[in-house]
Amino acid sequence: xxxxxxxxxxxxxxxxxxxxxxxxxxxxxxxxxxxxxxxxxxxxxxxxxxxxxxxxxxxxxxxxxxxxxxxxxxxxxxxxxxxxxxxxxxxxxxxxxxxxxxxxxxxxxxxxxxxxx
Amino acid sequence: xxxxxxxxxxxxxxxxxxxxxxxxxxxxxxxxxxxxxxxxxxxxxxxxxxxxxxxxxxxxxxxxxxxxxxxxxxxxxxxxxxxxxxxxxxxxxxxxxxxxxxxxxxxxxxxxxxxxxxxxxxxxxxxxxxxxxxxxxxxxxxxxxxxxxxxxxxxxxxxxxxxxxxxxxxxxxxxxxxxxxxxxxxxxxxxxxxxxxxxxxxxxxxxxxxxxxxxxxxxxxxxxxxxxxxxxxxxxxxxxxxxxxxxxxxxxx
Numbered sequence: 001x002x003x004x005x006x007x008x009x010x011x012x013x014x015x016x017x018x019x020x021x022x023x024x025x026x027x028x029x030x031x032x033x034x035x036x037x038x039x040x041x042x043x044x045x046x047x048x049x050x051x052x053x054x055x056x057x058x059x060x061x062x063x064x065x066x067x068x069x070x071x072x073x074x075x076x077x078x079x080x081x082x083x084x085x086x087x088x089x090x091x092x093x094x095x096x097x098x099x100x101x102x103x104x105x106x107x108x109x110x111x112x113x114x115x116x117x
Numbered sequence: 118x119x120x121x122x123x124x125x126x127x128x129x130x131x132x133x134x135x136x137x138x139x140x141x142x143x144x145x146x147x148x149x150x151x152x153x154x155x156x157x158x159x160x161x162x163x164x165x166x167x168x169x170x171x172x173x174x175x176x177x178x179x180x181x182x183x184x185x186x187x188x189x190x191x192x193x194x195x196x197x198x199x200x201x202x203x204x205x206x207x208x209x210x211x212x213x214x215x216x217x218x219x220x221x222x223x224x225x226x227x228x229x230x231x232x233x234x235x236x237x238x239x240x241x242x243x244x245x246x247x248x249x250x251x252x253x254x255x256x257x258x259x260x261x262x263x264x265x266x267x268x269x270x271x272x273x274x275x276x277x278x279x280x281x282x283x284x285x286x287x288x289x290x291x292x293x294x295x296x297x298x299x300x301x302x303x304x305x306x307x308x309x310x311x312x313x314x315x316x317x318x319x320x321x322x323x324x325x326x327x328x329x330x331x332x333x334x335x336x337x338x339x340x341x342x343x344x345x346x347x348x349x350x351x352x353x354x355x356x357x358x359x360x361x362x363x364x365x366x367x368x369x370x
Contacts, residue, residue: 005341005343010343010353012353016360019357019360019361019364020360020364022361022364022365027357029353029354029357030351030353030354031354032354032357035354035357035358035361036361038257038358039358039361039362039365040361040365042256042257043365043366047256050259051259054257054259058135061349061350061354062349063135063136064136064349065348065349065350065354066135066258067135067136067137067138067141067258067349068348068349068350068355069257069350069354069358070254070257070258071141071254071332071333071334072333072334072350072355072358072359072362073253073257073358073362074249074250074251074252074253074254074256074257074333075250075253075329075330075333075334076334076358076359076362076363077249077250077253077362077366078245078246078247078249078250078253078326079246079312079330080217080218080362080363080366080368081213081214081217081242081245081246081249082242082243082246082312082315082316082326083312083315083368083369084213084217084218084220084366084368085213085217085220085225085242085245086239086242086286086287086288086315086316087220087222087225087286087287087288088285088286088290088311088312088314088315089285089286089311090311090369091310091311
């Protein structure tokens with residue numbers, strides 16, 4: 001949802017569907033395909049492609065931003081577990097604001113969405 | 118001592134091929150120290166055992182088999198454990214670590230029925246989140262993981278927030294208006310949105326986790342300040358990556 005807000009501020013119309021689909025089209029965010037590959041390969045069994053994805057992201061965004069990206073990936077790998085393990089729901093306002101793309105992207109069908117949106 | 122061993126032993130990134138921001142390293146050191154100390158409901162030894170079990174879950178064959186099943190309840194078996202923690206705690210840790218997207222209220226209620234208190238459950242989640250974040254950072258950087266700290270002696274504090282209430286989540290939570298003097302600073306610097314309240318039954322876990330969160334992600338006050346970039350990674354790139362991680366984990370956040 002903050003991605004959409006960010007785009008509104010800068011005048012960009014980021015494609016949330018591309019982010020959710022992970023199809024490599026990027027959705028208009030700089031280096032999005034490399035970011036997608038970085039995240040996706042992190043979660044692959046064995047992480048066989050992760051080193052190459054990290055090198056690609058490094059080449060596209062630089063070392064300082066790669067460290068930032070590692071921090072974001074790391075903390076969200078924890079945040080999703082805090083959210084899912086405690087059953088914390090989305091705030092009503094956020095649920096209303098995100099209703100359109102949650103439905104379109106299939107997020108409401110996630111097992112963990114039950115009772116939370 | 119090798120470069121890798123030095124980084125593992127000291128939670129020190131000075132030898133990392135890519136410079137790690139000082140605030141990141143400092144926050145992780147604070148978190149590592151907090152991990153080893155007695156908590157609100159668990160001793161330092163149990164907290165470190167939970168951290169060890171969090172790591173062990175990643176290679177647990179039963180967890181892998183269950184994750185692949187249509188339903189996590191369709192498979193029976195035994196976890197491959199690294200500690201002598203009670204079975205209910207092992208099950209709690211392994212499920213949260215390996216299959217968070219399919220957790221339901223039933224899972225939480227089974228943990229309570231198995232003997233965990235609601236506050237012990239919440240502290241367990243907080244400990245897990247701490248070690249997962251720091252381990253994931255090392256993995257994402259291509260660096261060796263740090264050794265877990267040695268547990269510190271001492272008794273848990275055993276203080277439950279008087280204003281904790283049922284209703285918002287599976288676990289009881291504390292709304293900002295229900296804070297008492299004992300946990301008055303819990304939401305300092307935070308907007309107290311739902312994700313901040315998730316661990317509020319154990320206030321020290323809120324303070325500790327979001328101390329890390331603010332430097333790995335962004336401080337609350339900078340999240341919507343789209344006119345200023347505070348990191349080399351832009352707001353849009355940050356949110357894109359965060360969103361992608363949530364999608365992969367099938368999390369509504």
